Amino acid sequence: MKITHVEVHRIHVPAANPPFRWREGLGGSAPAGDGAVLRIGTDAGVEGVAVFTRPGAFAALDDLVDRVFRDELVGQDPLQREWIWHRVWELDRIEELPLPTLGLIDVALWDLAGRLHDVPVWRLLGGFRTEIPAYASTATFATVEEFLDVADQCLALGYRAIKLHAWGDARRDAALCRALREHVGPDVELMYDGSAGFDLPDAVYLGAALSDLGYLWYEEPMREFSVSAYAQLARAVKVPLLVAETSDGAHMNSADFIRAGAATFGVRASTTLRGGMTGAMRTAHLADSFRVRAEVHGSDIPNQHLCMAISNTTYYESLVTATTVVRERHVDANGLVHAPTGPGIALPGHLDYPGELAPYVEKLA
Structure with missing residues (x-):
């Protein structure tokens, strides 16, 4: 089994309602904006996803996939998660990847493995x-x-x-x-x-x-x-x-x-x-x-x-x-x-973007 495609899908992340704040000196809840879904597919028809909802998520992840991640991942065995995890850290040496992006590929690959074996990731x-x-x-x-x-x-x-x-x-x-x-x-x-x-x-x-x-x-x-x-x-x-x-x-x-x-x-x-x-x-x-x-x-x-x-x-x-x-x-x-019971990480409706991810994104807002 080989990775055949790596895609980034734009999703809408609504603002928290009501808005909230953190301590003095920090920002509060983010305004509505563009989040992203990372989607990794294979020649066996099995896919995995990870969701990234921080402000600016879509632009940041879309750029990283186009410049760095797609060339690194296409053709690799998605079950070699350890090798790919180490490879991401190697890339970080020059790219200085944003901290939340370091684990996105890993999360998507674990989701893929759970779906392949029809068991929850835990x-x-x-x-x-x-x-x-x-x-x-x-x-x-x-x-x-x-x-x-x-x-x-x-x-x-x-x-x-x-x-x-x-x-x-x-x-x-x-x-x-x-x-x-x-x-x-x-x-x-x-x-x-x-x-x-x-x-x-x-x-x-x-x-x-x-x-x-x-x-x-x-x-x-x-x-x-x-x-x-x-x-x-x-x-x-x-x-x-x-x-x-x-x-x-x-x-x-x-x-x-x-x-x-x-x-x-x-x-x-x-x-x-x-x-x-x-x-x-x-x-x-x-x-x-x-x-x-x-x-x-x-x-x-x-x-x-x-x-x-x-x-x-x-x-x-x-x-x-x-x-x-x-x-x-x-x-x-x-x-x-x-404990979640669905296969993989079991994000709601993960194969349709953006509509069926709405419940998950609303929860994260």
């Missing part, structure tokens, strides 16, 4: 579980009162834990974290994500507050360029650190965080930012060898497969972006996400 990856609890991962709201009300709604809808994305002010965020702990009591798992908003002194201040409040993990308080700064933070606070989400290098970079003692809770794994399914599984196995977690990042169907395949992950991340909470459609009333 089973091809090994399979560990058939369900996992979801946590509510908030956007940034305007007031403490809004956060507390959202938390009440999330718990009533069945979510098992809550993670805050707050304002990016260490003292104000610490007060919010304290108010939430007092509001929900000691038995609800809470987490905090700094979205890389702090320097080391402010990260230490907030980390000390989270330690006292019993937060499960403290995520990405600083940009992930300095492993040394994270190692200093790990020595200064007791709250466990979850790191290596947006840093380049997939498992290779994650290894440095772990070796430095900076990943005291664990590292992030995701199809989007850690090199597709292959990079995420390498990251998970690396973390497991050091007995730390590999928490899956991202609220989408490929990452549901990862959650079912990785033994050392705790929760599925479910975004909550509005003050009137609607439970994500993949989360049941008991706060559980169940």
